[in-house]
Amino acid sequence: MIRVENLVKFYGNFQALKGESFTVNDGEIVGFVGLNGAGKTTTIKIATGVLYPTSGDVVIDGYSITKDKKKASENVGWVPELPIFEQDVKALDYFVYIAGYYKIPTNEARSMGKRLFEEVGLSGRENDKLKNYSQGMKKRFALAVSLISNPKNFLFDEVLNGLDPEGIQFFRNLALRLKKEGKAILFSSHILSEVESLADRVVFLHKGKIVKEERMEDLRKLVSTNALRVILNSPSEEALKACKDFGEPTLNNGVIIIQNFKGDLEDVVRALKPYGILDIGYVRQDLESLFFQIIGGNQ
Template sequence: MIRVEHLVKRYNNIAAVNDVSFEIKKGEIFGLLGPNGAGKSTIISILCGLLEPTSGRGIIDGFDIQKNAFEIKKIIGVVPQEISLYSTLTARENLDFYAKVYGLPRRLREQRIAELLKMSGLTLRADESLQSYSGGMKRRINIAVALLHKPRILFMDEPTAGVDPQSRKRIYDTILELNSKGMTVLLTTHQLEDAEKLCHRIAIVDNGKLIALDTLEGLMKLVGESDIVRIEARDITQNTITSLEKINNVQKISVDGETMTVQLLKGREMLARIIDILTDSGTKVDSIQIKEPDLETLFLHLTGTKLRR
């Protein structure tokens, strides 16, 4: 349904998107997961026709993103990262404004707006100005706007950024519900929870490059059987790291600020040994945690840095 081939976007000499290729199947919820600045918004903007790629190409439902922008606009809905609503207008007025922009006839407009307000759970507050809305409520209206013209494909750029837990749950339910009715979804996120809860497949992006692509299960296999021991400590020296690396089971150590993450086999059994080394070296330990791998540990495994939230 969507195919991206060797996409590149350069700003001066910096590649914001650097040779990215992937395919999204019909009916799939596909996630682009990565930290700020990874290139996620740039990829989405190119696919929506808002930005020209430097090279490479994209095909959406058989249409070329550069040659058939007009046809593509009709079948895609776009939820931008920045909320684009008029805060002095009510939710209903905002939807009506965009429905006119899309050229929906009046009767259809009223019906569609009522449906979408219901979907957003905001029917009762539809006639309040957005100034009284929380970030999450505005985000829900922003999603409704993208659905006015009944697109078949939905692009969502950080749909849960800056929303309260209640709205987050509601947004998850909306995405799953739309998908169950056949909507293909491409979303970007820097939050692991989004990718874990929603996405059939996840592409991990970092520094403009796609560094892994698989189902959650497949991605977790990359980390394998190892455990992760996370140590918050001050004064972590290179000597301490070298001593820890000598433990046979240790596969990888990364240090990010005051957090040292040690990936190793049989973490529980090796914990005493680790604590001995830290104590002997005079490292001031604030906390030690042992955890099963999750998407965050995968990101750490792939890039050596923590996923910023």
């Protein structure tokens, strides 16, 4: 469990974090979203212990990152925004070397490496030099490294950035497996469709402050609108007229949108049945427009 407690961070005179608090529970995937410069990386770096907060704390499984850094960081797997591995060594050899820090014997580390390389889609590239890895491959490698100590908590900073669709799929499967195992996962991302499909909860950060924190299922309710979208087999003027009893319909490219929908879905279905209903449902806003709505109110 990761508890961010009233974090404040100044870089010189500039205040990047303004008293931010939130929690990532065990067995939960939390999406961390915000515009460039909102303070996501700063928060994550503080949580890993590589950056010191001006005030506040991050508590990981009961251990404070500021007071008990060793214990707190032991149980954190971190994938940085831009993993830089310029080493002139083979990837698997470097993996084994890092595993040595966790006192994992060489043989065990090699077989663990092979298994994890496969899990992140790097099979067959074990003997390539890290300096020759592409940015996406470095991300995949960093993912494998974050799993070495089997930590209980994960911080993924823009992990999807630079990953191809296959890499994104690997990450998705990995995150869901970790969640099932009861790990606490915080992942920052600008790809809101991925956040929407993966996260149990979303924390919105804007200019160093949390502007909203919501469960995904509640966000989904927020993103549905009171407009109804109907596709008919024969979308005639007559059908459009029938829709007027339920709101303000418009017909475009065979799709009827009934704005300000009032009434029962069942009644609409009954009224439009003669015109052959192919599809009917509420219009959904995407998470992206909701995001701009949220930060728009917090400028």
